[in-house]
Amino acid sequence: MLIELHLLQSFPVSNLNRDDLGQPKTARFGGFTRARVSSQSLKRAARRLFTQNGLQDSDMGIRTKRLRDGAAELLKDRGRNADQSVELCQAALAELGFKPNTSTGLTEYLLFVGSAAQQELADYCEQRWDDLTKAVEEAKKKKEEAKKKNQKEKETASSRKAGPAKAAKVKPSKERLEAARRILDGSRAADIGLFGRMVADNTDFNVNGASQVAHALSTHAVVNEFDYYTALDDLRPDAEPAADMIGTVDFNAACFYRYANLDLGQLEKNLEGDAELAARAARAWLLSFIHAVPSGKQNSMAARTVPHTLLGVVREDGAWNLANAFLKPVSDVPDLMAASTEFLVRHFQQTRSFYGDAQIRHTTFAALDGDTRGFSDSEVAADLDDFVVRLLTATKG
Known part of the structure; x- marks a missing residue:
């Protein structure tokens, strides 16, 4: 009809x-x-x-690149360290396949998500707090090693012109995809149902x-x-x-x-x-x-x-x-x-x-x-x- x-x-x-x-x-x-x-x-x-x-408002979705910051704010309200919350939310988005910018934390494109998305991402970080913390520390260590290695090398013109670094794209596991599905769930968002959405990194999430x-x-x-x-x-x-x-x-x-x-x-x-x-x-x-x-x-x-x-x-x-x-x-x-x-x-x-x-x-x-x-x-x-x-x-x- x-x-x-x-x-x-x-x-x-x-x-x-x-x-x-x-x-x-x-x-x-x-x-x-x-x-x-x-x-x-x-x-x-x-x-x-x-x-x-x-x-x-609860029937509406959210269009944003700033999912990391909203979830980190919720974690801070729960008593978690503010800076660590930001780092872990960024790491969580990366392992879920949304490769946020490592400088700004913004996702590559606007995500059209349900109103509970920030809550779901915060819950995901809580559940995997220790694993994400370990992943963040390992990433910092690798970055520091790479920095020391490159200090003696002359920067090329292309590296001087390069924009802000982005996290490498990750192909999520089956479990991570299920978590991403929960975070991106739009089944309670009327505007997502009406206008649809496209998720470039995973067409399974398209509406x-x-x-x-x-x-x-x-x-x-x-x-x-x-x-x-x-x-x-x-x-x-x-x-x-x-x-x-x-x-x-x-x-x-x-x-x-x-x-x-x-x-x-x-x-x-x-x-x-x-x-x-x-x-x-x-x-x-x-x-x-x-x-x-x-x-x-x-x-x-x-x-x-x-x-x-x-x-x-x-x-x-x-x-x-x-x-x-x-x-x-x-x-x-x-x-x-x-x-x-x-x-x-x-x-x-x-x-x-x-x-x-x-x-x-x-x-x-x-x-x-x-x-x-x-x-x-x-x-x-x-x-x-x-x-x-x-x-x-x-x-x-």
């Missing part, structure tokens, strides 16, 4: 999602430049709303996300613009005119088509059959994606809008991204949102008519202006609560 969300949302002057030059992201689509907001940006914006929409999210694209062509600004020093003498700071900020204004879907069966599988958590996660996903707005340049532009047009579909299988409704951009119209809604509805109905709707269990539509042409009265939601309830109810039975 899948839930699909199709949203039309207009933003005024904004720079929600910047590229490496600080400009709003764009993409060529249908032969025209469109405004774009990346799927990653939208997922993060939605994830930050999950706890406002029915999930608890296939239950939600797919498209990059948002403008329904029309855009040209990025820039705002020229100046700033004055409050203590500048009146006799000294001119600006004390000059700069530019890039922006655009666009009506976006947003699409995301959620596979409820995959979600429950990822959460190891916990139907109650899966149901709360599905509701949080719906509400959070509807309200998701990236944080880029919001302090200076306050582009805090909500979707105008909402189309929700519950289906047994398959998925339809309706972006091709705007392959030919909306243009030369007095009401951009009304025209975009018309394009979307027409494309959906044409697709449904041609390909059939046997897999579609339920359709719900809503528009802020009340224009619901193209849908029967039974398919129209009165408000947001009704929209969400209709979709969730249709997934049952």
